[in-house]
Structure formats: C-alpha cells, structure tokens
Amino acid sequence: MNAKPNPSxxxxxxxxxxxxxxxxxxxxxxxxxxxxxxxxxRSAYGxxxxxxxxxxxxxxxxxxxxxxxxxxxEAITPTVRTTAFYYDDEVIEVPIKPSGGVDGLYAPRxxxxxASLVDxxxxxxxxxxxxxxxxxxxxxxxxxxxxxxxEGESGAHRELHAPLxxxxxxxxxxxxxxxxxxxYQPATRRTGGFYAYFRGIDRPGYHWYFLRQTGAxxxxxxxxxxxxxxxxxxxxxxxxxxxxxxxxxxxxxxILQGCDASLAxxxxxxxxxxxxxxxxxxxxxxxxxxxxxxxxxGDAGYFRDPLTAxxxxxxxxxxxxxxxxxxxxxxxxxxxxxxxxDQLSQxxxxxxxxxxxxxxxxxxxxxxxxxxxxxxxxxxxxxxxLSPLEQWPDARxxxxxGPTTLGPLAIAQ
Ligand SMILES: Cc1cc2nc3c(=O)[nH]c(=O)nc-3n(C[C@H](O)[C@H](O)[C@H](O)COP(=O)(O)OP(=O)(O)OC[C@H]3O[C@@H](n4cnc5c(N)ncnc54)[C@H](O)[C@@H]3O)c2cc1C
Numbered sequence: 001m002n003a004k005p006n007p008s009x010x011x012x013x014x015x016x017x018x019x020x021x022x023x024x025x026x027x028x029x030x031x032x033x034x035x036x037x038x039x040x041x042r043s044a045y046g047x048x049x050x051x052x053x054x055x056x057x058x059x060x061x062x063x064x065x066x067x068x069x070x071x072x073x074e075a076i077t078p079t080v081r082t083t084a085f086y087y088d089d090e091v092i093e094v095p096i097k098p099s100g101g102v103d104g105l106y107a108p109r110x111x112x113x114x115a116s117l118v119d120x121x122x123x124x125x126x127x128x129x130x131x132x133x134x135x136x137x138x139x140x141x142x143x144x145x146x147x148x149x150x151e152g153e154s155g156a157h158r159e160l161h162a163p164l165x166x167x168x169x170x171x172x173x174x175x176x177x178x179x180x181x182x183x184y185q186p187a188t189r190r191t192g193g194f195y196a197y198f199r200g201i202d203r204p205g206y207h208w209y210f211l212r213q214t215g216a217x218x219x220x221x222x223x224x225x226x227x228x229x230x231x232x233x234x235x236x237x238x239x240x241x242x243x244x245x246x247x248x249x250x251x252x253x254x255i256l257q258g259c260d261a262s263l264a265x266x267x268x269x270x271x272x273x274x275x276x277x278x279x280x281x282x283x284x285x286x287x288x289x290x291x292x293x294x295x296x297x298g299d300a301g302y303f304r305d306p307l308t309a310x311x312x313x314x315x316x317x318x319x320x321x322x323x324x325x326x327x328x329x330x331x332x333x334x335x336x337x338x339x340x341x342d343q344l345s346q347x348x349x350x351x352x353x354x355x356x357x358x359x360x361x362x363x364x365x366x367x368x369x370x371x372x373x374x375x376x377x378x379x380x381x382x383x384x385x386l387s388p389l390e391q392w393p394d395a396r397x398x399x400x401x402g403p404t405t406l407g408p409l410a411i412a413q
Contacts, residue, residue: 015162038127042130044345085369166326179291183286184287201226209260228263307356310348316324
C-alpha cells in the first residue's frame with residue numbers, strides 16, 4: 001500500500017504485526033466484529049513468500065465462512081477433488097467429499113491468498129500498511145505492551161497505540177523476542193527441500209509421496225501450473241543445495257527420481273516457470289501466545305515442519321480463535337486461546353515431528369497419516385462448533401461511526 005506510514009488514527013483496538021495468512025486473517029476477523037484494527041507488514045502487498053501452499057479442509061471451511069473462498073475461485077484456483085498417497089507398496093486415493101461449504105481443497109499461490117485476505121480485511125474496515133516495519137514495542141508504566149514503533153521506507157518513525165499488539169510476524173517473530181515468549185514442546189527433527197512450478201504436468205488433485213526416506217508432492221495451482229516439491233533430511237538437503245543453479249536443479253531431479261520415477265519423468269519433460277526454491281527448515285516449537293497486552297498467531301506462536309503442509313491451516317484456525325478472544329477482551333479469553341490452540345495442535349506437532357524424521361517404514365507412515373487425518377477431523381469439528389460471530393452488517397460504516405471494543409480491552413489491563 002503506502003510507501004510510508006499514514007494511518008488515519010494513532011490509537012487502535014489492536015495492531016497486528018505481519019499481514020499474511022495469520023495477520024491478515026486475524027485483522028479480517030477482528031474488523032468483521034467492528035474492531036478498529038491496523039495490520040502492518042514490511043513486505044509488499046501481493047508479494048510472494050517461500051512456502052508451498054496446500055490448504056486442508058479446516059482452512060477451506062474457514063475461508064468459505066469468512067467470504068474469501070469465492071475470491072480464490074474467481075481467480076481460477078483449481079479445485080482439488082482427490083488426494084493420492086503414494087507408498088512403497090500401494091497408492092491410496094481419497095476422494096474429497098463435499099460437505100459444509102467445502103466443495104474441494106485448494107492450493108492458491110501465496111501472492112493470491114495473502115492479497116485476498118488483505119483485500120477482505122480492508123473491505124471490512126481494517127487498515128493495512130505494507131512496506132512498513134515494526135521496530136519495537138511501547139509499554140505502559142506497568143510494563144504492559146501498549147503499542148508499537150514503526151519505520152517506513154523513508155526512515156520516518158511513528159508511535160501507534162493499542163491495548164493489544166499481535167505478533168503475526170512469522171517463525172522468526174520479533175514480537176515473540178521482545179515479549180520474551182516462553183518456548184515449549186521443541187521439535188527434534190526437521191527436513192530441508194526444494195520446490196518449483198511447472199507447466200505441462202497434468203495431475204489433478206493433491207499427490208503426496210512418502211517413500212525411500214523422502215517426501216514429495218505435486219499440487220495444482222493457479223495459471224495452469226503444478227507445484228512440485230521434495231523434502232529430505234537436512235544434511236542431504238545441505239549437500240544438494242551446494243553449487244550453481246544447474247547443479248541444484250540436477251540434485252532436485254535426482255531426489256525426485258529416487259522417490260518416484262514417474263513423477264520425475266513428468267517433471268523432466270515439463271517447462272519450469274520461475275526459479276527452483278530451496279528451503280532449509282527451522283525446528284518446530286510452541287510459544288506462549290498471550291500475555292499482558294500481546295498475543296502471537298500463526299508461525300510466530302506455533303511452528304511445525306512443512307512436510308505435513310498444515311501451517312496455513314493452523315494460522316487460519318488460530319486467527320479465528322484469537323479474533324474471538326480479542327473481541328471478548330478479558331485475560332481469561334486470551335489465556336483460553338492459548339489452551340485451545342495447544343489442545344488442538346500438540347498431538348499434530350508430535351506426529352509432524354515423526355513424519356519429518358523420515359525414519360518411518362511403510363506401515364508406520366500409513367499409521368501416522370491416519371493419525372493426522374483424525375487430528376484434522378478434530379480440528380474441523382472444533383471450528384464447526386464455534387457459535388457464529390456477531391458480525392456488524394457493514395463493518396466499514398461501523399468502524400467510522402459505531403462504538404469499538406476498546407472498552408473491554410482496556411478493562412483487561
Ligand atoms: C517450504 C515451506 C513449505 C510450506 N508448505 C506449506 C503448505 O503446503 N501448506 C501449509 O498450510 N503450510 C505450509 N507451510 C507453512 C506456511 O508457509 C506457514 O505456516 C505460514 O506462512 C505462516 O503464516 P504467517 O502469517 O504466520 O507467517 P508468514 O507467512 O511468515 O508472514 C509473516 C509476515 O510478517 C512480516 N514481518 C515480520 N517481521 C515484521 C516486522 N518487524 N514488521 C513488519 N512486518 C514484519 C513478514 O514480512 C511476513 O510477511 C510451508 C512453509 C515452508 C517454509
């Protein structure tokens with residue numbers, strides 16, 4: 001958006017640091033409840049980020065209930081109607097049964113997904129600033145977080161105030177560092193890998209490969225492209241990531257060949273569109289996600305290895321939970337946000353840790369996938385049982401004219 005910060009207020013109900021899938025979704029849900037919210041991101045509107053982007057059923061359910069799914073469909077994001085799992089001894093194809101607003105799964109490009117969430121948040125009255133960095137937190141005399149300091153591209157600084165500052169600033173969250181959020185349940189295993197986009201691969205549906213100590217996948221996305229990724233142990237990734245572009249591409253194809261020769265042959269004959277991306281993965285963790293005047297959402301608060309492709313889905317889930325807790329405004333509601341997040345994510349994190357270890361045999365990985373499916377079902381049921389949010393009929397009108405929830409949030413001090 002703007003090259004320098006020019007928000008219309010200097011006091012908000014909440015300031016969200018980061019405006020991608022966690023931050024923009026949180027801002028959207030708060031704005032839909034009539035809260036005055038500002039989201040700030042140092043990256044550009046509609047910019048890409050290093051991530052594959054398979055959405056699971058709970059994410060599609062939420063996008064539909066937020067009114068964002070139609071935007072993705074209008075942008076011709078392919079509907080995924082089957083998920084195929086490739087093991088050493090068999091291929092299991094699972095149909096995606098339409099139910100409750102979910103007609104299939106989707107893997108929208110992040111350029112589209114993140115921008116669509118920002119557009120929806122703005123339409124509901126949230127303010128969103130891009131190319132602006134948050135440089136630090138403000139605190140009141142009791143040490144409670146009470147706002148942020150910003151720096152625009154021109155170097156201009158500004159202070160903005162809010163009774164709640166939300167870190168949606170990713171795995172290396174500055175906000176988590178500034179509030180010294182406690183870290184727990186650290187992961188012990190992680191992967192590294194490569195991905196790229198290809199034209200000319202005709203594989204509708206999600207395809208997941210788990211064999212020979214390798215994970216791989218093919219996901220149909222926008223513009224007729226298919227995203228293909230491989231994930232291996234970090235030491236193997238580091239060896240493969242050395243060298244020039246041609247050497248890295250050759251290493252990517254070798255890993256794919258060792259995993260599934262038929263996918264490797266299709267990729268070798270397809271046109272690569274854009275660069276080959278390498279991704280060394282950080283170890284997973286949970287962090288405390290609420291405290292006096294602050295909260296964390298998305299990767300900032302909970303990170304797991306991307307091999308189980310669940311980070312965006314969890315970011316949406318936690319945005320929904322946090323926006324509800326923030327509207328309530330009480331310390332108890334924010335504490336319960338953390339308890340619910342942990343209750344829904346800790347088992348999934350343990351499963352992810354074992355999947356990312358790549359030390360399973362065929363029988364074990366099938367068990368892990370069944371466990372994952374059970375956890376996802378539990379997550380979806382939790383979201384479906386939430387009572388409908390009290391939504392303002394026209395949030396933009398409301399924000400300019402109606403009351404905000406500053407009262408309840410102020411009481412939380
Ligand atoms: C290789 C890879 C593949 C993945 N594949 C999948 C997948 O298939 N499916 C899935 O669901 N998940 C996947 N994930 C996980 C997913 O990408 C993350 O869970 C998701 O991006 C988390 O979103 P977020 O909004 O929390 O953080 P991010 O997307 O990291 O956004 C954080 C934002 O905060 C901004 N920011 C940071 N600090 C500041 C600051 N001080 N001031 C202003 N702005 C700031 C950054 O610019 C950034 O835009 C993958 C991840 C990786 C690395």
